[in-house]
Amino acid sequence: MIEARVRIAHTCSAYEHSTADPIMALLRPGESGSAGATAQPGAVSAKRDGLQHRFHHQRQFRVHAGLRLPSRTETAQLPSNAGHARGGRDGVFAERGFEQTIVSPQGGRSPLEPRSLKFPAYDKTAKAWRADPERMALLENTAAPDEIDPADFDAIYFTGGHAVMYDFPDSEGLQRITREIFERGGIVSSVCHGYCGLLNTTLSDGSHLVAGRKVTGFAWREEVLARVDKLVPYNAEEEMKKRGALYEKAKLPFVSYAVADGNLVTGQNPGSAKKTAKKVADLL
Template sequence: MKVLIVCTNHNTYPTKTGKTGLWLSELTHFYDLMTARRVLVDIVSPNGGAIPVDERSMDLKDEINQKYLTDPVFLSKFENSLKPSDIEAREYRLIYFTGGNGGMWDFPDNTELQNITRRIYENNGMVTAVCHGVSGLLNVQLSDGNFLIQDKYVTGFSHVEETLMSFVSEVPFHLEDRLKERGAHYTKAMIPFVEFIEMDERLITGQNPNSARKVASKALEELFEK
């Protein structure tokens, strides 16, 4: 069984000097659970190549982060991510969009990633995403012309969480608002930054970085136990 993890290539903010990119634990925690179940994992990004990491997410007290930053197999995939044109969608049972602010710039309008997502979903596969990675689902249209997330229950990084992180003026749009505009039923935890996921048939979304592991465990449950 193969799953495809999508990471950003975008690393700059409009005015802040700090670098954005992937939120590291949203990749490592998901990857850790998948590989523990002997699932084959490929990493893709809009342009391929190396994945930038948001400076604020380089938490080496996190044992899972530490484990994979010294894992040669992981690092090879991470530093040499595939391009969308390398991907044959029918080989994958699941696609997962990681977060980090960077994805808000290079996920939503990438038609190649949209097509891969549509084909996996319509081939009875699962679509999953966490935090800002949910922005990658905003413009995915199914073959019937409807948007994937229309009338679906989804979550994603909330406006409150964005405000508390003090980056609300830097992001290109507010994810919570966009999801609602797209016709999704947006839900969130009562308390910011606590683990929270939403599932609607073969669509699983997580609210924030602390939800990545739960997205993975729920996806594995669906893949292996149904």
């Protein structure tokens, strides 16, 4: 019998916080918002500096990025039964025996988000993760994009958190990995704000990967309800539409919703993580 090996790349943000406290309490998805569609396609970071300053001084936010387990730029959140990592090492992907690798835009250490160590995120799964030295060691040295050979992976999974809105869109390294996996038939997936990592990814013919394809991700209405619409750097939902994506969302905010369009799989919000992971696993 031949045993097939499936490898998934999980991406986490590598965003550095300009704060005296090295471990900053970041906002969980659903706790931050944005300043509207201020950016144009290919330039979503136009007002990055000013809005970034507001984030630091008005609210602390979490940096969870996308491809694998706990992934937050400057901070990683432990996998939880209710969080983005449901597709991670202790969730759907682990149950299927998939090999997973944590990647961040810059590589290196991914500190824990203090809020992930409190109720309700700090559940049985998260506690087990934190108690395992081998698993915690994975966060000390995340891989950088240039260390990843897309040919070795079957899928890429962008996790969420508001910090990824800053360093995911313009990461050429993540774009390269995503493009190569997608064009050879591998799975490209994201959940919540993770879809910001797909905003500027183009295919070999120059077209946007999301153009003409069904996509979902954290909705603008959810940003408003989370009272962070004045803080986020841009309206991700609108930016997706500008790039030709066929954006979809659940009828009610914060309801689990995921959509698959060929080998592109996306989930709307934190509560959609498990459903998204299952869709990815079924395709693999």
